[in-house]
Amino acid sequence: MxxxxxxxxxxxxxxGLIKALLLLLCFxxxxxxxxxxxxxxxxxxxxxSPQAQFAGYYVALDKGIFARHGIDLTILKAGPGHSxxxxxxxxxxxxxxxxxxxxxxxxxxxxxLVNLAQTIQRSSxxxxxxxxxxxxxxxxxxxxxxxxxxxxxxxxxxTLFVEQGIKVQxxxxxxxxxxxxxxxIDVASAxxxxxxxxxxxxxxxxxxxxxxxxxxxGMNFPEDGIYTLLKTLRKDPALAGSFVAASLEGWRYAxxxxxxxxxxxxxxxxxxxxxxxxxxQKWMLDRMRDLFRxxxxxxxxxxxxxxxxxxxxxxxxxxxxxxxCPAYDDFIGxxxxxxx
Amino acid sequence: xxxxxxxxxxxVLVISLCSALIFAxxxxxxxxxxxxxxxxxxxxxxxxxxxxxxxxxxxxxxxVTGVTxxxxxxLENGRYSERELLSLIRSTVEKNPGIYGSGVAFEPxxxxxxxxxxxxxxxxxxGKITFIRLENSYQYVPYLYWDWYQIPRELGRMEWSEPYFDxxxxxxxxxxxxxxxxxxxxxxxxxxGVVKADISIDSLTELVSSVKILKTGYAALLSRNGMVLAHxxxxxxxxxxxxxxxxxxxxPAMRKLGQKMIRGESGFVLYKSLMGVTSWMYYAPxxxxxxxxxxxFPEAELLENVRxxxxxxxxxxxxxVLLLIAxxxxxxxxxxxxxxxxxxxxxxxxxxxxxxxxxxxRSQDEVGVLAHDFQVMKESLKEYIKNLTETxxxxxxxxxxxxxxxxxxxxxxxxxxxxxxxxxEFDIFASMDPAKEVGGxxxxxxxxxxxxxxxxxxxxxxxxxPAALYMMVAKTLLKSEGQRLGEPDRILSCVNNILALENDSxxxxxxxxxxLNTKTGEVRFANAGHNPPLIMDSRGTRYLVxxxxxxxxxxxxxxxxxxxxxxxxxxxxxxxxxxxTEAQNREEELYGAPRLLDALQRAxxxxxxxxxxxxxxxxxxxxxxAPQSDDVxxxxxxxxGITAG
Numbered sequence: 005m006x007x008x009x010x011x012x013x014x015x016x017x018x019x020g021l022i023k024a025l026l027l028l029l030c031f032x033x034x035x036x037x038x039x040x041x042x043x044x045x046x047x048x049x050x051x052x053s054p055q056a057q058f059a060g061y062y063v064a065l066d067k068g069i070f071a072r073h074g075i076d077l078t079i080l081k082a083g084p085g086h087s088x089x090x091x092x093x094x095x096x097x098x099x100x101x102x103x104x105x106x107x108x109x110x111x112x113x114x115x116x117l118v119n120l121a122q123t124i125q126r127s128s129x130x131x132x133x134x135x136x137x138x139x140x141x142x143x144x145x146x147x148x149x150x151x152x153x154x155x156x157x158x159x160x161x162x163t164l165f166v167e168q169g170i171k172v173q174x175x176x177x178x179x180x181x182x183x184x185x186x187x188x189i190d191v192a193s194a195x196x197x198x199x200x201x202x203x204x205x206x207x208x209x210x211x212x213x214x215x216x217x218x219x220x221x222g223m224n225f226p227e228d229g230i231y232t233l234l235k236t237l238r239k240d241p242a243l244a245g246s247f248v249a250a251s252l253e254g255w256r257y258a259x260x261x262x263x264x265x266x267x268x269x270x271x272x273x274x275x276x277x278x279x280x281x282x283x284x285q286k287w288m289l290d291r292m293r294d295l296f297r298x299x300x301x302x303x304x305x306x307x308x309x310x311x312x313x314x315x316x317x318x319x320x321x322x323x324x325x326x327x328x329c330p331a332y333d334d335f336i337g338x339x340x341x342x343x344x
Numbered sequence: 345x346x347x348x349x350x351x352x353x354x355x356v357l358v359i360s361l362c363s364a365l366i367f368a369x370x371x372x373x374x375x376x377x378x379x380x381x382x383x384x385x386x387x388x389x390x391x392x393x394x395x396x397x398x399x400x401x402x403x404x405x406x407x408v409t410g411v412t413x414x415x416x417x418x419l420e421n422g423r424y425s426e427r428e429l430l431s432l433i434r435s436t437v438e439k440n441p442g443i444y445g446s447g448v449a450f451e452p453x454x455x456x457x458x459x460x461x462x463x464x465x466x467x468x469x470x471g472k473i474t475f476i477r478l479e480n481s482y483q484y485v486p487y488l489y490w491d492w493y494q495i496p497r498e499l500g501r502m503e504w505s506e507p508y509f510d511x512x513x514x515x516x517x518x519x520x521x522x523x524x525x526x527x528x529x530x531x532x533x534x535x536x537g538v539v540k541a542d543i544s545i546d547s548l549t550e551l552v553s554s555v556k557i558l559k560t561g562y563a564a565l566l567s568r569n570g571m572v573l574a575h576x577x578x579x580x581x582x583x584x585x586x587x588x589x590x591x592x593x594x595x596p597a598m599r600k601l602g603q604k605m606i607r608g609e610s611g612f613v614l615y616k617s618l619m620g621v622t623s624w625m626y627y628a629p630x631x632x633x634x635x636x637x638x639x640x641f642p643e644a645e646l647l648e649n650v651r652x653x654x655x656x657x658x659x660x661x662x663x664x665v666l667l668l669i670a671x672x673x674x675x676x677x678x679x680x681x682x683x684x685x686x687x688x689x690x691x692x693x694x695x696x697x698x699x700x701x702x703x704x705x706r707s708q709d710e711v712g713v714l715a716h717d718f719q720v721m722k723e724s725l726k727e728y729i730k731n732l733t734e735t736x737x738x739x740x741x742x743x744x745x746x747x748x749x750x751x752x753x754x755x756x757x758x759x760x761x762x763x764x765x766x767x768x769e770f771d772i773f774a775s776m777d778p779a780k781e782v783g784g785x786x787x788x789x790x791x792x793x794x795x796x797x798x799x800x801x802x803x804x805x806x807x808x809x810p811a812a813l814y815m816m817v818a819k820t821l822l823k824s825e826g827q828r829l830g831e832p833d834r835i836l837s838c839v840n841n842i843l844a845l846e847n848d849s850x851x852x853x854x855x856x857x858x859x860l861n862t863k864t865g866e867v868r869f870a871n872a873g874h875n876p877p878l879i880m881d882s883r884g885t886r887y888l889v890x891x892x893x894x895x896x897x898x899x900x901x902x903x904x905x906x907x908x909x910x911x912x913x914x915x916x917x918x919x920x921x922x923x924x925t926e927a928q929n930r931e932e933e934l935y936g937a938p939r940l941l942d943a944l945q946r947a948x949x950x951x952x953x954x955x956x957x958x959x960x961x962x963x964x965x966x967x968x969x970a971p972q973s974d975d976v977x978x979x980x981x982x983x984x985g986i987t988a989g
Binding site: 084085149175176178179180182183185186187188189204205206207209279280281282283284 | 483484485488489490491494495497498499503505506508568569570582583584585586587588589591592602603606607
């Protein structure tokens with residue numbers, strides 16, 4: 005389902021340009037204070053190709069929320085072959101959506117990146133087995149074939165296995181769940197908002213599956229967050245602040261207007277020539293809402309809580325994935341507009 | 345115009361409603377049965393259609409599977425140089441038009457100790473067979489991690505992949521048949537790689553999509569995951585699964601159906617299609633790939649012919665009923681028109697106009713017979729009425745004559761009371777109520793000389809006019825002979841002789857004749873078969889015991905006994921005819937002599953008129969409304985004696 009089309013990239017850029025021009029035109033005509041100053045150019049690379057996982061950014065772009073915050077944003081093509089961390093490192097992108105674990109690992113490897121906002125507050129990753137496989141607990145996975153995504157996405161399950169003291173037979177899992185559906189592996193990695201629903205909509209009922217939510221297994225690793233390089237933040241803290249504020253506003257708008265948000269996401273998916281299944285995107289947006297503010301408390305959205313951060317750091321050190329964890333205050337970009 | 349109750353309206357209503365009902369029931373049953381038959385046939389048809397499609401798809405798939413497996417077995421059994429391998433793959437593509445592309449992908453360590461990816465691949469690119477190396481053309485994900493490689497590798501058997509868009513090796517929507525092949529390495533079986541052959545999904549779905557069923561029916565193809573591969577909803581193709589659509593429609597039944605489909609079941613169901621149309625669907629699995637083929641028949645279109653036929657029949661039936669109504673109206677009118685005319689005529693007839701002309705009905709049916717009978721009846725009635733009129737006129741004339749006779753008869757009897765106001769020595773009172781206009785009873789009283797009062801009562805046999813005439817004669821004779829002879833026995837003998845002389849009709853009369861000497865109170869009397877009178881004197885009230893005597897008239901020369909009694913002043917003689925004692929009530933019970941005696945004892949004595957009226961009332965009360973059968977005649981004589989002054 006994650007199919008990319010390179011030639012669309014150019015068109016997307018062209019469309020972005022036209023859109024920027026149109027927005028510019030709009031702002032010249034409007035009395036908004038933002039119109040008085042020229043828009044600052046900025047770019048964002050999401051974790052993956054367009055889908056409701058990034059609805060907030062696409063909605064903010066489409067509804068002119070970024071422009072209202074003085075940003076002429078370009079959302080870069082993402083997906084297979086496009087690493088957001090690399091794009092950030094190479095300064096191809098000003099902002100990136102990254103997992104906390106990824107960011108910590110890269111920070112540990114010397115990349116000076118900072119967290120501007122934490123959108124997904126907990127782990128939404130799951131390990132899924134068919135009940136027929138006889139796997140009832142995580143410990144049952146010992147010695148079984150487990151599908152693991154490549155790269156940083158394998159960090160949370162690996163940490164879990166280390167913690168449980170089991171050894172699984174890792175099989176690289178790519179973008180489909182077919183290997184799991186056909187029985188090539190016993191356990192599949194899945195995101196609650198994505199692959200889990202794909203499995204359900206391939207004909208498996210929830211009752212037929214054993215689902216291990218990493219969150220419930222104590223691996224409460226916050227996932228998607230907005231990151232930038234420290235130097236980018238230092239160069240223009242106001243831009244970073246505006247970017248975060250616009251992004252969070254985009255998310256709020258998306259949650260308040262789900263149908264419109266889905267229309268927008270699907271539009272960007274079509275432009276990227278990605279099969280767009282509305283009901284799947286709806287599921288994803290609904291789960292994003294669940295993950296955005298999972299706590300019952302009145303936590304403001306977008307904030308990485310210190311205790312969450314430190315717990316992840318400790319778990320990763322224990323799993324040998326990083327050697328040291330930077331101080332919370334160093335990791336957090338203090339220009340975060342959402343803080344104020 | 346005929347009214348609400350007319351035969352025409354009734355006939356039209358009953359016949360049209362009944363026929364419409366019968367027709368509607370027949371039509372409904374016909375529609376229902378046709379539908380059932382159609383559905384039965386449909387299942388067979390749908391199955392055949394689906395199976396033939398499955399067969400066609402399966403044939404292509406099986407051929408590709410066979411070729412791929414053949415290639416894998418060749419690689420397992422023979423040793424090929426790179427050149428031989430390439431030409432083998434190339435000829436596989438060349439010789440099999442159903443195969444879009446084919447290649448062999450090796451395990452990284454299959455070609456020596458060093459880690460190396462190697463996957464030569466031939467495919468059709470714009471009609472030319474093109475060669476690429478998959479390890480180079482897959483940009484981001486090495487071939488090792490594509491489903492077509494990974495799944496058969498992990499399962500160790502041939503697999504058909506879920507349809508996918510292959511970016512890098514063919515750039516079309518395809519499904520891949522992959523067969524792992526093995527080699528020996530130090531005595532153990534070891535995977536060396538995977539042979540793949542691709543088929544174009546588009547060419548396959550074209551086959552399915554080209555099937556036209558009715559107007560909007562279609563054939564559809566679902567993958568093993570329920571992904572829509574061929575369907576008229578183009579947006580759904582390779583984008584929606586049966587389950588995502590079920591979720592979008594919030595239709596759990598549809599999800600259940602989808603699960604049956606992808607689990608390789610086949611079936612025939614009525615369901616609401618993805619386009620919201622109630623349809624019949626037959627689904628069957630394509631075994632080699634685990635896909636599902638479905639043929640969908642929209643129910644409405646399926647039943648369109650039946651529905652159209654039913655509509656035509658309904659219109660025909662409606663027109664038929666209209667024609668039937670017209671026919672009924674016509675026939676009913678022809679029947680009822682003469683009836684109506686007849687009714688109008690008889691109405692006239694009923695009001696007494698027998699000269700009215702009855703309508704001419706020429707038909708020989710019941711109405712014709714009825715009209716003829718009416719004609720006859722009219723004639724008979726007319727004749728009868730004419731006769732009746734004449735008879736009535738005659739009767740009226742007789743009636744008026746009888747009235748005169750009654751008056752005459754009444755005037756013959758002395759009716760003025762007190763009859764002798766200047767004779768205080770006695771009272772007399774009499775009354776006669778005839779049963780018919782004229783009666784046979786009579787009474788009379790007259791003075792023979794200064795002191796002798798003759799009084800009599802008589803009853804002529806029979807009643808009516810003959811009796812009245814006889815009575816006239818008898819009365820006249822009795823009066824004239826009475827005045828001449830002056831003795832009761834002689835009077836009766838004499839009158840009897842005269843009556844018997846010319847008595848052809850054998851009539852007779854009973855007579856009680858008496859002569860009162862007003863000075864002495866002596867009563868001389870003779871009886872000719874009459875009822876004995878009663879006497880009320882100091883000894884009480886009682887019947888006189890007297891000689892019976894023979895009735896007057898039948899035979900001459902009868903001798904009557906002369907008898908006498910002396911009345912004391914205050915004594916009363918009561919004379920009556922059998923009309924009193926033989927008066928009957930409704931139970932035919934006679935009034936009788938004892939009752940009369942009893943009544944007289946209770947009756948007022950002083951005034952004779954009151955006495956007689958009392959008895960008359962008693963008799964009437966006894967009769968109780970029963971018709972009077974005989975004349976009722978009573979005479980009472982009270983002797984008062986000579987008073988001084």
